[in-house]
Amino acid sequence: MVQVAPTPVLSLRGICKRYGAVQALLDVELDIQAGEVVALVGDNGAGKSTLVKVITGVDPADEGVIEWNGRPVRINSPHDAQTLGIASVYQDLALCESLDVVGNIFLGHEICVAGVLDEVAMERRARRMDLLDSLSAHLPSVRVPVASLSAGQRQTVAISRALLSEPELLILDEPTAALGVSQTAHLLDLIDRLRDHGRGVLLISHDLGDVKAIADKVAVLRLGRNNGFFDVPTTSQEQIVSSITGATDNAVTHRKTRPWEATL
Incomplete structure (x- = not known):
């Protein structure tokens, strides 16, 4: 019997964002399931903040499709995102x-x-x-x-x-950046509880130790493009670092590619 994958709570396809001559995002894809923690990682300038602005409606995408629970939606403002069920906690x-x-x-x-x-x-x-x-x-x-x-x-x-x-989806932007060891452990426990309650979590972090400790999947951005989708339990930290730095080219170049089918 063929098992049908559950519909993601949030699905991004072919997201593009340009600021003048700068292509900040190009054909970016991302899936987040309910009850799943997805870490979004990448070097400075990789496009993480821009993608969060697109998802939260702060700076809408120029091109691409956003699906919420399987249906296409338009997120043109923070109010649109909040109405759908998207909440965010920024670093400040x-x-x-x-x-x-x-x-x-x-x-x-x-x-x-x-x-x-x-x-x-x-x-x-x-x-x-x-x-x-x-x-x-x-x-x-x-x-x-x-x-x-x-x-x-x-x-x-x-x-x-x-x-x-x-909300159905919570976005956390560098939540452990200013925390000590014990406070970080406490916060990771809170994220784990959110997952247990069926909420989707998008975690933006530079700390790969935290990512390995709490995330189910990792999405890597490099120079505004996807450069790898990894299952945390089966992926080493070194493989993720290689994808972040560009030592391994895992770029998703075709819009119809399913993110979690990308190979290492």
């Missing part, structure tokens, strides 16, 4: 340090009753959020200012805020 986290944990989670999505903030309802809902369970164990209260939190705790708050809308 965009937290307001003068607000407490609850205030940051609901920033821009406050619960109001008769024009007045319902602090009790927001705190109650925040405490029910899965990711805050472990965070609350290390805090005297979810009412402490974010300015008093560690880098790892702030990362958890930012992720919790992104999950408030219950």
